[in-house]
Amino acid sequence: MEKSRPSFWNHLLSRPVIAIGVAIGLIITSAGLGLIIPNTFAPLLVAGGVAGSLVFILWLKKPITAFYTAVWLVFLPLGLIPAEIHSFLNRFTVVAAFITWGIMTILSRQRVVLTPAAISMSVFLVWGLTTLAWSSVPSVTFYNLQIYALRWILFLILGANFLNERNHQKSFMRVLTFNGWILIALFLFTLITSGYNPGTRLKIAGMNENETATLAIILLPAILWGNSSQPNKGFFSKHAAPVVYILLTCLLTVMSGSRGGLLSLVVVMLGFSFLRETRLYPLLGIGCTLLIILVYPQLFATFFYRLTVESSQSLLGGREAIWKAAMMMIADHTWFGIGLGNAPTEILSYLRFFTPVSSNYVALHNPLLTLWAETGVIGLLLYGSVFISSAFVFLSRFYHALKLHLSSAITRYSINGIAVAAYLVSWIKGGGAESTYTFFLALLLLNLPILSTGYSETQPTG
Secondary structure, rough: OHHHHHHHHHOOHHHHHHHOOOOOOOOHHHHHHHHOOOOOOOOHHHHHHHHHHHHHHHHHOOHHHHHHHHHHHOOOOOOOOHHHHHHHHHHHHHHHHHHHHHHHHHHOOOOOOOHHHHHHHHHHHHHHHHHOOOOHHHHHHHHHHHHHHHHHHHHHHHHHOOOHHHHHHHHHHHHHHHHHHHHHHHHHHHHHHHOOOOOOOOOOOOOOOHHHHHHHHHOOOHHHHOOEEEEOHHHHHHHHHHHHHHHHHHHHHHHHHOHHHHHHHHHHHHOOOOOOOOOHHHHHHHHHHHHHHOOOOOHHHHHHHHOOOOOOOOOOOHHHHHHHHHHHHHHHHOOOOOOOOOOOHHHHHOOOOOOOOOOOOOOOOOHHHHHHHHHHHHHHHHHHHHHHHHHHOOOOOOOHHHHHOHHHHHHHHHHHHHHHHHHHHHHHOOOOOOOHHHHHHHHHHHOOOOHOOOOOOOOOOO
């Protein structure tokens, strides 16, 4: 019986069977619905559905490819494809990856890995669901629950269960590397096609100016992943791509005018200066910065304008009034909050005490205040336990690597830790940052079991 299962799946998923099935399905369903539904696009919609079903069947054979696809789509820069299609594909691939992993886990009786962060997040989701009872807009609460649940599934459940092997981690980092270079290519394309006026903030596709720099920074561990395991690789071939990526990230940060991005970049450069393997990058970054200041200082006009508070806003971008209003709202709903997702609308009545309000939606620009206001002390403690448990796991594994003198693992843990610390500098003042995919990637990097894959000075990385 055990031997018949693989042969059944191989037969079912063989290419001739799939090709014939897709051809017949497309012809019959497209022709049939073309007659039934009075819409010229009906056959195309059906063809897309059949193609999606085909991909799902292929993922059943190798669920980790669904996970890689979901990760790639999630970190694909906004604006490359229509927003509605992008959102649908994100949800479809995450759910499909979860279902295919679940099916194969049951069939093969594999052990399910549940990290402390995943368990804490699951309890937070239950509490978030409970806040529906007193939420003023239940539909908003339910929508936000979906977002948190999808992040939890992709990064804390699937990530923990797929990324516990060397080759899987390597492939995962390649996917993130691809995303990083797509972002850099899009940055260069925007420069070539639209140009840049000093004193303005460069916007890349549909991304917020503050998002681009932090995304490029949190993807740095993937860019540098292979370097620590290839000591015999030539100097130029080992450092050329990371140098180009980091220098262009510096340029992107400057042109975006993101103050949080600049602080994150400074943290990265400071952290890298303490690592022998990465010390070259901050030196080159400082050198290029000095060269630009001497040759074309106007490039830093946006930063000078925003950091010296010459604009009408404060150094914190007007966040002081929002944070004061948030504390008033928290004082009225300290323990249970106002319901997940409701803070941006409920804060308006409090914000009017400090400043005129013309919008019907104001982000709190502080994840901790947002969660405290929406889920109360209970929700804040549960959410905080997700990060605290992740940090504890990271530090314990890092300490273990130090004790065993595993140089490649030490380097990777160090790079992951530096990137996460740098990201958190921007995250703490971000609007909507409490549920963003980059934060959950940071959690995944902290929980990544590098030691369990057997990395050491003497072992190849495949």
